[in-house]
Amino acid sequence: MRYEAPETVDKAVALLASMGRKARVLAGGTDLLVQLRAGVVEPEMMIDIKKIAELRSIAREAGGFRIGAAVAGAEIREHADLRKAWPGICEAANLIGSTQIQGRASMGGNLCNASPAADSVPALIAAGAKVTVVGPAGRREVPVESIATGPGKTSLADGEFVVSFLLPPRPAHASDAYLRFIPRTEMDIAVVGAGVNVTLDAKGVVSAARVSLGAVAPTALVVEDAAKALIGTKGEAAALDALAKAASAACRPIDDKRGTKEFRIQVAGVIARRTAAKALERARKV
Amino acid sequence: MARVVLVGNLKQFTGGIAEFDLEAATVRQLFQRLAERYPALGPHLEEGIAVAIDGAIHQDAWLEPIGAASEVHLLPQIGGG
């Protein structure tokens, strides 16, 4: 196996193009190295993208934030401005693994690993984040939800990789939250994850909302009915109940070692409601 | 004579008799006399048996004395984790 650590996007693209599927992009490596060890993947080349500045920075852009795909969770946590504007994104990124994993794991890796249970993905989807993809055909910007197409599968073409995420500008009275259900308090993969992003008007009425669920379908879901249940309300109990119901109704989960179908459907509503309440509470304060 | 009690499955080798009186000054003598009386029991006394003499459990202790009026229980040997 070869190891390359290009310092520019172009060089990385060229390497990827030359190797095709025989190469693997290495960001935090917290999933990839486990797969490598287990013999699940046997690449001929590791392309370490962490030396590319663009992939390692968090910057203001167009009133929002651009976050490099290889920025580690701990770096996201430590970014005060980002935390203030997008607390839900930050808490989601912070739930990817332990403190040690946080030192390495990135949102780009979390997205491209395409696990239905990826924590940062529902938060990014709820935020309406865009992702910049680069490949032999140049750059394209697409919604986060368009990347994962099934467990372990993405819409990325051969030679493409994710460069960065773009979070939109924050209006007043807007905030987000991400919560998940796990059996333990830490170190587990989400059994259900929920990202909720809300904007309130001056009177505290929800003017815009996005709800996304993880781990309850082959890919993270955008639950429009749950968002609709919130819009036009002040987030009263009835609205939250309706949101919970919509969330449960949207689930298409499986039985597996981490939870039963029935359990996931029931708990998805509970977690969606708790997440929405948290996002609303935050939005009222900013 | 000591009062001897077989615990657990051991009485399967004595035709169902679980309690009897026996003259034995040590565990080894006890085993010998038991094996004479119940040949089928003999092999099962070789390994894996604990002997409680008046409540105190002994394992692999042939030379442990048995009092004339002692109460002796034969039970499965105990291990641990």
Place this chain on the structure above:
Amino acid sequence: MAEATTAPAKRKLKWVGKRAPRPDGVDKVTGRAKFGADLFMSGQLVGKVLRSTLPHARIKSIDISKALALPGVKAIVTRDDFQDMASEFVPAGEMMINYKDVVRNIMAREKVLYEGHPVAAVAATNAAVARQALKLIKVEYEVLPHVIDVDEAMKPGAPLLHEDMITQGVEPAPTKPSNVAKRVQFAVGDIEAGFKKADVIVEREYHTQPVHQGYIEPHACIASVSEDGQADLWVTTQGHYVVRAHCARLLGWDISKLRVTASEIGGGFGGKTVVYLEPVALALAKKAQRPVKMVMTREEVFRASGPAPGAWVKVKIGATKDGRITAAEATMAYQAGAFQGSPVQMGCMCAFAPYDLENVKTVGFDVVTNRPKVAAYRAPGAPISEYAVECALDELADQLKIDPLDLRLKNAAKEGTRAVYGPKFGPIGMVETLEAAKNHAHYTAKLGPNQGRGVASGFWFNIGGETCASINVNEDGTVSLIIGTPDIGGSRASHAQMTAESLGIDLSKVRTIIADTSMLGYTFLTGGSRATFAGGMAANQAAGDVIKQLCSRAAKIWEIPEDAVAYEDGFVKPAGANAGKFPALSIADIAKKAGKTGGPIVGHAQINAQGAGPSLGTHIVDVEVDKETGRVSVLRYTVIQDAGKAVHPSYVEGQFQGGAVQGIGWALSEEYIYGADGRMQNAGFLDYRMPVASDVPMIDTVIVEVPNPRHPYGVRGIGETPIVPPMAAIANAIGHALGTRLYELPMSPPKVLKAIGQNEAKGQGRGH
């Protein structure tokens, strides 16, 4: 002359009972300590095991030719490299083992019996080559139907693991083979008559899943065999003498040819009492004529090393209105894994052991299934049966409207109580732990909404066993204590403390060293809560031997009779008529002249320690249940246990706390999950959910001391009992929080939520 074996307990203790520094402590906080995988030998090869991915199949052929041809491959072993062994049961770490089974467990012969079963092993120049070689070994199988579940395995027509297995303990003997290896029964009194006297009877069935010991250090060893057949093995184990015995036997070697050194051990809890890699590494090393290092991956640890069994237990308890138990019955079936030998017998013996009962009967079945062979795990067998009994008792207390501790007090075993397994107890601390629980502030603290409190008690026998100790008195009067039990959690400290106490010298003058198998006689493993108990007994006796020699040397120096001297606090003094005639001689004074008075002074003891005393404990736990998700949080936890005498209170507390948290995992989140294909789905720490630091509260401890009269310092052994009560205590707490009960472990969120849903449907919720 001073008699060290009886004197110390009577005098004020200087070192026993102190929180002393531990001899191996600095090495373990600096990374210097060498564990199983930390030793390197020049020219070492890497050994890897090819394991079955099938749960049950007949091996038609094994072709190693391509693998052998791979450059860098130095040796391959398969079933052909191990001689078959006749059926012969011998006592091992946990209970009886059969070499016929052991030789098949270390390397499959006719069949593979579980996913993870070794089929071949390779020694190569590096890990990559070894892995590549494994892929080149071709094994042809005839796939057989498998059975994972114990209930399924007991059904007529279930796939048979061993075609010749006739259930033992059943009369008349069955004519057809089955997966039930053995039926055991223990009975006292007349349960039918007892149940007739009962006003209330509780009858319930409980299910538990296999749980792994979860030691953080995987199995590891490095073996070296020289051309003349002398062999060395460095291994992480709870008992290197036991490893030596098994390896020598399996390989047909003289025991003297094999020297085994115990590395530092990164946890065992019973799981490192049997052999897996060790005989394979030795066989590879002999074949390759180079050292071979083998280290299991975490996945291999889960798939191929022994967990504790899963089981079902039926319990029936009857009592009078005032809470006196009139009869108790339990029937249980334990999974043995692929080979017979689950700890069901001990489960039967322990089930009702904390109680004084007239009429009691327990029946157990040892059942083979296509899973890895179970190994000992802390109080093997006891946590399962006692979980069931302690839960049923709690329901009985509810029905009788009696405080659950009072119910237990009313029926508690005491000194003189006849144990359900026959003999009468000596002094035991059941009543004392119950009273301490009742008086503990925790027991009466206020609970919030959705919170519940549970209590449960637990019993474990503890054992003694063969143990050697040597005390070398060095030229400067310091002493080296050499002992044969691997130190798994501070026993070097407790042994040093007891030695300093027995010799009446400063603790800093004692250093404890763990012997390799050539330095001392056979010493049974660290397990059964015996290390501090039996090692302390041996060290004390060796100290007595040293004192005798010191006295003799002093008498020689003074030219007076040996019986005219006395030993006190590290000094020999003239006594009797000679008192005051000569200045007292310190150990250092005598040691300095040892060469001139007969040679070095070395005390020995080689004993089969008898007189271990049972340790009883009672736990109190508060939980909170998230009724919307079924998540259970442990809010407060108190362990109360009789230690006999806590030689090093910090490490006694540590055993209490560690056992309790393992129990929390067993109760709430740990389980083996198998797919329909007979493969384990959660063979890693991500999905085999052991408690992490944020899952648990501080674990309060109360050390009760009812001294064991048969130990010079009153020690009982304390390591195993702490894992017995937690599952029932937590189940009972959840029961009280919800007003409905769960009968299955682990009480994971899906199960709890389902129980809540069913309870609400019945309209019976009455949480308090």
Place this chain on the structure above:
Amino acid sequence: MSKHHVTTTINGDPVEYLCEVEQTLLDVLRDDLLMTGSKEGCASGDCGACSVTIDGRLVCSCLVLGVEAEGRRIETIEGMAKGDALHPLQQKFLDHAALQCGVCTPGFLVAAKSLLERNPNPTETEARYWLAGNLCRCTGYDKIIRAVLDAAAEMRRS
């Protein structure tokens, strides 16, 4: 297969080594540099026994490639004591009997040191969550958490 040449700093010392791409930093530390204080408990980032810091950032060395250490600053358990003076955390682990078997101890110490560098006054809950990536099977965590909080208090005093 050609090996990569890596120049790095470990516990303040310049170190050079050759490694295969497949080798993790933990493999290199243990097998090539014979620094066996970092332990392999799972090789999947779930137990924390191999914890080290890279440029001050806490990571599992089993999830870092050896080649990635090029030009970085690595701290391991072997660098924690200064001369014959134990780090306050090491001393407190001994004082509180915060280790039984000791195999998880190096990882806990490295992780706890990283916590106290960022948060000199952690609450019990903060300490528990920070250390949730370090498994201990012997102690039930009680004495470990007490040792960490006590070390933090002592380090604040001095």
